[in-house]
Amino acid sequence: MVNQRDPGDVAAEAWSGVHRGPLRAGEWVRLVDSKGRKHNFSLEPGKRFFSNRGHLDHDEMIGREEGFTVTSSAGGEYLVFRPLLSEFVVSMPRGAAVVYPKDAAQIVAMADIFPGAHVVEAGVGSGALTCSLLRAVGPHGRVSSYERREEFADVARRNVGQFFGAEDGAPHPAWRLTIGDLAEELPASGEHCDRIILDMLAPWECLDAAAGALRPGGILCAYVATTTQLSRFVETVRVHGGFTEPAAWESLVRDWHVEGLAVRPGHKMIGHTAFLVTARRMAPGERAPRKSRRPAPGAYGPDYTGPRADVPDGADAQVDESPEE
Structure with missing residues (x-):
């Protein structure tokens, strides 16, 4: 968990799940490579992220403003942002x-x-x-x-x-x-x-x-x-x-x-x-x-076995011709 906040960060009492400012230890980041492959992990001092394109040190990302590109030990490029809720x-x-x-x-x-x-x-x-x-x-x-x-x-x-x-x-x-x-x-x-x-x-x-x-x-x-x-x-x-x-x-x-x-x-x-x-x-x-609109033919025929609201006599014959919203 992130245990320190920048003065310009979103107020803790807002409970938004969003942070501003430099990336900090304990925050989750989302890396996207040139082929659109995505990786999500928590930043921890001294740790490394490994992929088929080599490794990245977490320390290279901690302290930087999100929205930057880093290059792995094998030359792979990754875009770095905090993950959105979606x-x-x-x-x-x-x-x-x-x-x-x-x-x-x-x-x-x-x-x-x-x-x-x-x-x-x-x-x-x-x-x-x-x-x-x-x-x-x-x-x-x-x-x-x-x-x-x-x-x-x-x-x-x-x-x-x-x-x-x-x-x-x-x-x-x-x-x-x-x-x-x-x-x-x-x-x-x-x-x-x-x-x-x-x-x-x-x-x-x-x-x-x-x-x-x-x-x-x-x-x-x-x-x-x-x-x-x-x-x-x-x-x-x-x-x-x-x-x-x-x-x-x-x-x-x-x-x-x-x-x-x-x-x-x-x-x-x-x-x-x-x-x-x-x-x-x-x-x-x-x-x-x-509801006054007549049901479609066969909608509640002999094959229908589910629940059905009682319909007053003659209601099925009433057709609502008003336009749809």
Whole structure:
């Protein structure tokens, strides 16, 4: 851990996970070679970094402003910066699959995570999304994470501690990690929160607990990998009746190759990672207006066996012709 700060550094009480000024012992750096290969490690006096292009002394980097190039003993050139949060989470140790930056950004924006918010998260996985949530709520907010598996929780603790660089090993003041099932632990805690993020195999099993904890107007967000999970969760939210009509989407990211007039899509892209679903909590005793758009033919035919909200007589015949937003 970094145990000393430059006067021009970001204030420790901001808990940003970001530092300014010269690189210091204990900080993590990210090296990128001429072929785009990346290496992340903590700077330690007297140690060396080894690769197929020779070695580099950590002491050559400590004390320098980030954004420089170093040359290894075998002539390899490396660009040196502190890792960004988006870079850290895709290279950190993993116990479970991580929420990729493109999805974490969507969650922070579309679930409207704000400074001072109380956010409940289940499960914590490797701590990737936790880092984004903690940065978004700030030191005056709160993130309550629930994780069933102790081994995943241990990995998450180390990753969150590493990114935020807590001095003297102090935990992030806005984070509380509970080992257990959210469906049981959240109701027992009596907590009320502003946002709930469900990143788990069967998020519909936690819907009653989430509804009981969310404040009116609060946002429920689920992160699911498959179409069957997506369908089951959306229909269960509809059946519950205490939420607005769920919105479901995915985001795809494609890089571009740009050299003079040679401008084309890159050969690789980040395609499907997961679906996101959001819905807002209604006030106690209130229900959102019934969806009046007619379902697609066969949507709820004899082959459909999942949950389905009751539809008033004749509602299926009503077609909403209003334009989409």
